[in-house]
Amino acid sequence: MVKVAIIGVGTVGESVAKILETNKELICARAGKEIVVTKGVVKNLSKKRNVKIPLTDDINEVLNDDSIDIVVELMGGVDDALKVVKTALTNKKAVVTANKALLAYHRYDLQAIAKELPIGYEASVAGGIPIINALKVGLSANQIMSIKGIMNGTCNYMLSKMMSEGVQYEAILKESQELGYAEADPAFDVGGFDAAHKLLILASIAYGIDAKPEDILIEGIEDINSDDMEFAKEFGYCIKLLAIAKKSDKNVELRVHPVLIKDTQMIAKIDGVMNGISVIGDFVGETLYYGPGAGGDATASAVVSDIMEIVRAGQSSPMLGFKKPHESQILKLLPIDEIESEYYLRMSVIDKPGVLADIAKILANHDISIDRILQKPNSFKNQAKLLCSTHTCKEKQIKNAIKEIEKLSTLKDKVSMIRIED
Amino acid sequence: MVKVAIIGVGTVGESVAKILETNKELICARAGKEIVVTKGVVKNLSKKRNVKIPLTDDINEVLNDDSIDIVVELMGGVDDALKVVKTALTNKKAVVTANKALLAYHRYDLQAIAKELPIGYEASVAGGIPIINALKVGLSANQIMSIKGIMNGTCNYMLSKMMSEGVQYEAILKESQELGYAEADPAFDVGGFDAAHKLLILASIAYGIDAKPEDILIEGIEDINSDDMEFAKEFGYCIKLLAIAKKSDKNVELRVHPVLIKDTQMIAKIDGVMNGISVIGDFVGETLYYGPGAGGDATASAVVSDIMEIVRAGQSSPMLGFKKPHESQILKLLPIDEIESEYYLRMSVIDKPGVLADIAKILANHDISIDRILQKPNSFKNQAKLLCSTHTCKEKQIKNAIKEIEKLSTLKDKVSMIRIED
Numbered sequence: 001m002v003k004v005a006i007i008g009v010g011t012v013g014e015s016v017a018k019i020l021e022t023n024k025e026l027i028c029a030r031a032g033k034e035i036v037v038t039k040g041v042v043k044n045l046s047k048k049r050n051v052k053i054p055l056t057d058d059i060n061e062v063l064n065d066d067s068i069d070i071v072v073e074l075m076g077g078v079d080d081a082l083k084v085v086k087t088a089l090t091n092k093k094a095v096v097t098a099n100k101a102l103l104a105y106h107r108y109d110l111q112a113i114a115k116e117l118p119i120g121y122e123a124s125v126a127g128g129i130p131i132i133n134a135l136k137v138g139l140s141a142n143q144i145m146s147i148k149g150i151m152n153g154t155c156n157y158m159l160s161k162m163m164s165e166g167v168q169y170e171a172i173l174k175e176s177q178e179l180g181y182a183e184a185d186p187a188f189d190v191g192g193f194d195a196a197h198k199l200l201i202l203a204s205i206a207y208g209i210d211a212k213p214e215d216i217l218i219e220g221i222e223d224i225n226s227d228d229m230e231f232a233k234e235f236g237y238c239i240k241l242l243a244i245a246k247k248s249d250k251n252v253e254l255r256v257h258p259v260l261i262k263d264t265q266m267i268a269k270i271d272g273v274m275n276g277i278s279v280i281g282d283f284v285g286e287t288l289y290y291g292p293g294a295g296g297d298a299t300a301s302a303v304v305s306d307i308m309e310i311v312r313a314g315q316s317s318p319m320l321g322f323k324k325p326h327e328s329q330i331l332k333l334l335p336i337d338e339i340e341s342e343y344y345l346r347m348s349v350i351d352k353p354g355v356l357a358d359i360a361k362i363l364a365n366h367d368i369s370i371d372r373i374l375q376k377p378n379s380f381k382n383q384a385k386l387l388c389s390t391h392t393c394k395e396k397q398i399k400n401a402i403k404e405i406e407k408l409s410t411l412k413d414k415v416s417m418i419r420i421e422d
Numbered sequence: 423m424v425k426v427a428i429i430g431v432g433t434v435g436e437s438v439a440k441i442l443e444t445n446k447e448l449i450c451a452r453a454g455k456e457i458v459v460t461k462g463v464v465k466n467l468s469k470k471r472n473v474k475i476p477l478t479d480d481i482n483e484v485l486n487d488d489s490i491d492i493v494v495e496l497m498g499g500v501d502d503a504l505k506v507v508k509t510a511l512t513n514k515k516a517v518v519t520a521n522k523a524l525l526a527y528h529r530y531d532l533q534a535i536a537k538e539l540p541i542g543y544e545a546s547v548a549g550g551i552p553i554i555n556a557l558k559v560g561l562s563a564n565q566i567m568s569i570k571g572i573m574n575g576t577c578n579y580m581l582s583k584m585m586s587e588g589v590q591y592e593a594i595l596k597e598s599q600e601l602g603y604a605e606a607d608p609a610f611d612v613g614g615f616d617a618a619h620k621l622l623i624l625a626s627i628a629y630g631i632d633a634k635p636e637d638i639l640i641e642g643i644e645d646i647n648s649d650d651m652e653f654a655k656e657f658g659y660c661i662k663l664l665a666i667a668k669k670s671d672k673n674v675e676l677r678v679h680p681v682l683i684k685d686t687q688m689i690a691k692i693d694g695v696m697n698g699i700s701v702i703g704d705f706v707g708e709t710l711y712y713g714p715g716a717g718g719d720a721t722a723s724a725v726v727s728d729i730m731e732i733v734r735a736g737q738s739s740p741m742l743g744f745k746k747p748h749e750s751q752i753l754k755l756l757p758i759d760e761i762e763s764e765y766y767l768r769m770s771v772i773d774k775p776g777v778l779a780d781i782a783k784i785l786a787n788h789d790i791s792i793d794r795i796l797q798k799p800n801s802f803k804n805q806a807k808l809l810c811s812t813h814t815c816k817e818k819q820i821k822n823a824i825k826e827i828e829k830l831s832t833l834k835d836k837v838s839m840i841r842i843e844d
Binding site: 015022027029030130133137139141143283284287289292295304316318321 | 437441444445447448449450451452453454544550551552555556559560561562563564565630688691692703704705706707708709710711712713714717719720722723724726727730731734735738739740743744745746747748
């Protein structure tokens with residue numbers, strides 16, 4: 001019998017206990033051993049929880065209990081969770097965690113401490129989709145050329161609705177909050193930070209790269225409006241928040257931001273709260289993984305699969321995918337300014353002769369060539385909206401051009417920019 | 423150093439050697455050991471092959487060579503491959519195979535012989551998509567409620583083209599053969615047998631069920647025509663060849679046939695030669711896996727990932743997903759007649775009063791209620807096409823009704839039937 005303790009018995013913790021109970025015999029037949037949750041640790045014992053397991057508010061009852069084989073960390077947060085996981089590992093317990101923030105900052109610290117002790121974290125990225133395992137095992141023969149993921153259900157729900165129903169950002173945010181898809185403080189989701197944490201975890205497995213959230217380009221969906229959606233539709237695009245990792249010769253680019261992406265691409269077809277991750281390997285080509293990226297049961301499904309894997313095989317593959325250092329592990333993070341993309345710009349301008357010429361001249365001066373233009377009247381008199389897309393240029397070029405455009409007296413507002421993903 | 427031999431150096435075998443050579447350092451860093459192909463076995467040594475590995479036409483040079491750790495079986499066929507794999511296992515070699523036919527018939531025999539020796543077969547189902555691993559590991563906490571797969575690229579290419587371009591079956595088959603997507607003798611693909619082999623393999627992992635191709639319902643796409651496509655479009659459906667496994671209380675249904683499926687479903691969006699498998703688990707909900715189901719490099723990517731997994735962990739999870747017997751392993755195969763579905767019927771009838779009444783009466787007599795009807799003139803004078811769909815009934819009901827309808831003198835041709843998948 002394998003004994004498991006759950007630290008943090010919230011929605012996911014309750015589901016973990018429920019799955020291990022409901023599918024007990026099936027899980028035993030597949031894992032080879034009975035798996036039992038013997039303790040749950042909670043902050044507040046007086047709050048009612050929907051589990052049968054014995055609860056305690058003393059974490060040391062778990063960390064110092066030699067009978068417990070696997071600690072499931074579901075408490076969230078970074079610093080306290082790090083202490084708990086470190087202690088569990090020091091006390092020779094295997095660890096399963098769904099804590100993406102912890103891993104975004106401390107995955108290499110934990111790998112160093114764990115050594116041969118297993119750490120499972122399938123649940124930390126894209127909930128119920130077994131993408132960690134796909135990268136660590138299924139695609140392991142490949143150089144990963146790129147990862148493009150819709151890894152935040154809140155953003156995807158909002159953008160899907162804005163696209164299909166033409167509603168504005170503020171209205172759909174309110175609706176999402178009422179439906180429970182968005183938090184009261186939505187910044188972590190809509191600002192792209194949640195997706196960035198997940199991207200960093202996947203990038204370690206693909207490239208062995210140790211980057212922190214602060215190191216990479218992160219932009220949210222807050223500035224997207226119905227004009228952008230209209231431009232997208234006009235030219236066969238969708239707008240998605242993508243987390244992107246791309247390998248070039250010596251560099252890896254990591255970035256999270258909204259993109260215009262052709263609606264014929266498989267990942268563009270993922271709507272609503274669902275998640276999806278497209279991975280391109282040098283030999284396998286594109287594979288894509290789709291499913292629920294959040295929710296108690298889906299996330300717990302991944303947690304329990306990690307527990308079962310540990311019971312069957314211990315640490316069957318190295319925590320972060322690499323058994324020993326390799327050239328690909330010394331790939332450098334591409335500086336943000338060096339990232340290349342096509343860009344879409346939205347500008348509110350005073351509708352008078354010469355405005356377009358001024359803007360076109362600035363873009364030309366920065367060696368940026370225009371691909372498409374759509375001009376339409378604004379709701380304000382004598383103003384127009386100018387929507388345009390560019391051919392490929394570097395991030396620093398477009399940023400400098402935008403700075404200059406924003407100095408024009410004919411510009412009524414800041415320039416809004418979205419990257420176009422090929 | 424781990425030594426590998428490849429038996430059968432065709433397109434996939436060449437790619438296996440190529441990947442292990444091209445990504446040598448990366449693979450070593452991930453697997454922890456150097457992996458080298460030391461021998462390839464071919465039937466005809468005089469045929470030129472695009473590999474650097476030493477070739478032989480004597481299979482015993484591999485099977486009796488104690489230095490070889492892993493045998494990769496890519497020779498195809500059933501009986502000879504079975505002998506080879508058995509001998510390899512008897513001689514204590516791990517085996518990796520892409521041979522779906524071998525597994526469709528002998529997976530439980532091989533499991534019994536292998537015992538703790540690893541057998542990897544990720545490449546046998548859906549080429550480069552790591553679906554075997556997803557079922558064995560990632561989704562292992564779940565009762566698998568259903569598997570629905572587009573697992574034959576030839577059929578999906580043909581059906582996608584028929585749907586998008588309105589071409590007829592014979593024309594698109596010819597085009598597929600010219601493009602190399604269909605074999606000169608296409609029966610194995612278009613008849614559904616290839617997909618059935620793959621389905622049986624997945625069903626073992628999900629349900630522990632030992633069924634053979636002869637035991638299950640297999641129908642191909644040969645009878646589908648542009649009228650069916652038109653009906654599908656009219657009512658928001660796509661037509662796909664699906665391999666379906668579904669669990670009910672005590673039974674599993676396994677079947678391969680064309681279906682009408684709502685075009686809003688994720689799996690309906692998979693077009694062209696690509697494969698995709700939707701799996702519903704009782705806790706995780708729906709996850710879907712998409713990618714290239716065939717091709718040398720994609721298939722070899724799966725073969726090499728199996729080799730690496732064996733090098734890292736040996737047999738980290740039981741070959742067919744279960745460590746010991748379980749109630750779910752004594753699920754019975756649902757007899758074909760008991761399968762329930764909605765049905766679509768296409769009938770060519772003489773255009774005169776009473777025809778529809780006769781057909782409707784027969785359906786009513788078999789307790790089958792009609793959902794939708796579309797009637798349109800035929801290209802022949804005085805004939806009409808009657809396209810209709812039914813509510814849910816059993817396979818035996820619809821078959822008996824069809825038999826009776828076909829006896830009507832007003833019917834000009836056999837009734838064509840397609841199941842509707844919800």
